[in-house]
Amino acid sequence: MEPDVTDGIPPLQSDSSPPPDQITDAQLQSELDARTQSIAQGPEFTDTPRICYEYSVTGGSFVDELEEWYSYKDGVESGLRTWDGDDVAQSLGPDGYLECVVKTGPGPLSLPQLSCLLYIAQGLFADSIGIRDHIQRLHSGSDMLINGSVVTRVIDTLSSRLDDLLGDLVAMVASKATYYDPVVATCLTILYHITLSSLERHKPVPGVSELPAKLIATIARMRYGGQDVVSLKQLHLLLWKVLVLELGDQKALEDTSRAQRQKYDIPEEDPALPIVTASPIDYEAFRQDVTARYPSFVPPKSIIPPEIDTQQSLSSFVHVPRPLNEQQSNTQLPAPQVHLATPAPSPPLTPATTTAKGQKVKRSVYQKNQSFPFLFPSDDGDTVPESIKEAVELFSSRVRTDVATKQLWEVRKEFMRQERGWLTVDEMIGELSLDCSQATPLEKIESIYSSSLEHLNSFVAVSLKFLLANIVFFADGEGEFDGDQLEYIRNSEISLKAVSSVIVLLTKWFRVNHVMQFEHFATLLFDTRFFLLVYRFFYAHDTLEASLRRTEVRSKGFFYKSMMLSQNPDARDFDQVFPILTPVSPNTAHNVKQVTVFNQRYIQTAINLVKTLRMIVSKKTQRIIVVAELPSDTLKKALAIRQPDLNKAVWNLFKEQIPFNGRKWKYANMDIISHIYLNCKLDLRDDWLVGTSVTSEVDDAYPQEVALRALVQFFNTLRYPKQMEKLGFVRKNADFFAAEDD
Known part of the structure; x- marks a missing residue:
């Protein structure tokens, strides 16, 4: 009997279990999925603290935004109003007093009347029993003013007073006032309370649709003076909140963008399946490269609309395809000496050179000229490889356009029609159908742009000058600040946040409405050196230290001071509503992964500035x-x-x-x-x-900029001729013979 050769040897493992030094496909896929998820979550910052801040163009909470309206030094106590001394208001109460104001008839309101209306807007805080109750009273007071039909009277009073103060340029330049005008300050405060309360509860305010254009015009008129009688900080704060109230928040911006894509027949992409896409200009460049190398191959057509003699138009520099065969590095290469389709032995590994010993071989020896067809023998007669066909199919299927590109093509088409003399500007104006109603956000931003077009240049100049004046330089690690320094830094932070929020909000809405409106506003920002202000902002301080600096003192704010004037001192719930927060020190912040107590104003300002700079360049x-x-x-x-x-x-x-x-x-x-x-x-x-x-x-950088500005000027002149005439752009008669007769 032969011995069993398997005796003492463990049985063989089945084919289903892998060797110890290998992994299964499922394990490999699991590791790949884990790695993909870690990359999607972003890189781990080992020495950079994470700021737990969710950005929003609408700003912070209702309480924080209301506190920022009032200054600590002289704004809170002087800004609070009561009915002490007004016997009529005390005897009639808020409802009766509003009826009395309405019965006075049209005309500007007096300062005593505005003071009583402000006390109603401030929530009748003398009778409140705590901050929570005060907040509810603030909302009730705003509703009373809106339902009492006094909002329009306040706006008319504000407009009339601003005309008196800012109407005389000589008086503005010579003015050396030490305090802001009380009528203007009171009107702005009333409107800010109403706007902020309505934003918190998502309620509209009748009669404020014309307010954004009026505020923009007011800021523009202060280019040569008037900043000592009207607060630019309050103007920008109110303008910011009114823009959000009229146009909507981030969700409204996204919904409007989606409606614009539907209007231009642009399909929606599934956000759960992100794909790498290409623009029509990129595909056109790729298509030209493929055609140059394989002349017999006909790729799918580009979605770029065909134009006649596009190279003869100034607008051709706006979007220029850049195929590889037309780049300067390729055009300088010599033509191939031997046709690629000619049978020949394999070339040597090192190209032959005729340079002398010791001289460096030119790089062009190793490069091929991409302008010549790539032909080679093929068994089936097809001269286009399958890889090229697959690449073209993939590229053409991933081409995506956007609303801005289609709007630009439309304006460029009209520009070329006028450029060639096919239609005059007057004839094209007759073809336009502009709807002046204000029902949707797009129609509202269209109204704001048309009403403010002649003021945008001065508005940008004043806003950026104010922005520059509030960029505070201070030594890093100064420690605690005294009262004056704290007040100065806090006011500067609020001003920076207000101005930057207005600019980024207008930029985004102009871009959603029409690309030419956005380009006009972006050009004004760039010409006023907005990019230098952004760099100056980050150069002025240490970013980490500034983001952790807290300049908010609740005991000096609006709610605390109003509670001190309340007739119910035993019911103060200040500490319960606003607990004391201890910020993280900049010295130990690198050891903290997440920071929850930080300077929200600074973070929002930084995001606003960088986002705006990216959009305009x-x-x-x-x-x-x-x-x-x-x-x-x-x-x-x-x-x-x-x-x-x-x-x-x-x-x-x-x-x-x-x-x-x-x-x-x-x-x-x-x-x-x-x-x-x-x-x-x-x-x-x-x-x-x-x-x-x-x-x-x-x-082509400079011609591209010139072409873009020419399109912007053409667009504004075509759609807003009256506003452009005020800026000095007068249309001339395009008819040569009519001009000769004149």
Whole structure:
């Protein structure tokens, strides 16, 4: 009997169980999914604290925004109103007094009447039994003023008083007032209370539809004086809140954008399935490259509308496809000496050169000219590889356009019609059908733009000058501030937040309504050196320390002071409603992963400024070059804290600049490049880092800027001729013979 050779040997494992040094497909897939999820959540910041702040264009809570209206030093006590001394108001009560005011008839309200109305708007705090009750009284007081039909009277009083104060330019320049005008200050405070209360409860306010345009015109009129009698901070705060009240919050902005896409037949993308897309301009460049290499292949047509003699129009510089075969680095290459379709032996590994010994071989020896067809023998007679066909099919299926591009094409088409003399401007104006009703947010922002077009230049100049004046320089690590310093820094922070919020809100709504309105406003911002203010803002201080600095003292605020004047001192619930918060020290912030107590005003201002800068320079080479020349270390200071909205906006700004920076900069900032890959959206044809030649982009940068401004001027002259005539743009007769007869 033969021995059993398997005796003492463990049985063989089944094929279903893998060897110990291998993993199954399921385990590998699990590890890949875990890694993908970690990358999607963003990189881990080992030494950067995370600021737990959710950005919103509408600002903070109702209580915080109301506290910011009043100054600590001289604004709270002087801003509070009571009925002491007004026997009529005390005897009639709030309802009876409102009826009495309405019966006085039209005309401006007096200061005593405005003071009583302000006390109603401030919630009749003398009878409140606590802060919670005071908040409810604030809302009730706003409803009483709205239902009492006095909002229009207050706005008319404000307009009449502003005309008196700002109507005389010589008086404005010579004015040296020490206090703000009480009538204007009281009217602004009443309207702010009503607006803020209505925003909190999502209620409309009748009669304020014309207020945004009036406030913009008022700020523009203060370009040469009047800032000592009217508070620019309060004007911007009220303008910000009225814009949100009339146009809507972030959700309304997204809903309006969605409605615009439906209007232009742009399908919605599934946010759960993000795909890498390409613009029509990128596909056109790719299509030209494929056609140049494979002349017999006909790729799918581009969605760009065909135009006649596009290269002869100034507007052709706005969007220029950049195929590889037309780049300067390719056109300088010599033509191939041997046709690629000619049978020949394999070339040597090292190209033959005729350079002398010791000389460097030219790079062009190793490069092929992309302008010549790529032909080669094929067994089936098809000269286009399957990989190229698949690439074209993939590229064409991922082409996506947006509302701004279609609107730009429409304006460019009209510009070319007028440029060629097919239609005059007067004839095109007759074809327009402008709806002046104000039912939707788009119609409201259209009304604001048309009413404010002649004032936008001065408005931007005044706002940015005010922004510059409130950028506070102070030494890092100063520690505690005294009362005057604290008040100065707090007012500066509130002013910066108000101005930046107004600018970013107008920029976003103009872009949603029409791209040319956005481009006009963006051009004004860029020409007024808005980008220098953004860099100056981050240069003025340490970002981490400024984001953790608390300048809010509840014991000096509106609610605390009003409770001190209440007739029920035993019912004060200040500490219960506003608990004392202890901020994190900047010295220990690096060891804290999440920071929940921080300076919300500073964070919102920083996000507003960076978002606006990105919008006005995006895809505009001339502006990107100007911004890229500024010190990048200043902008990198914004990355000292971890906040997704702020960080992503900064990374996108750097992504625009990287093609124009050298290798040394890229080598020294590989961390920024990595963050861009991980966090920013990439396009299918995204050559921001591959090192392609940007010579043609730089050469056409100035013509592109000129062409864009020409389209903006044409758009404004076509749609708003009366406003443009006030700015000096008078249309001339396009008929040569009629002009000769004159």
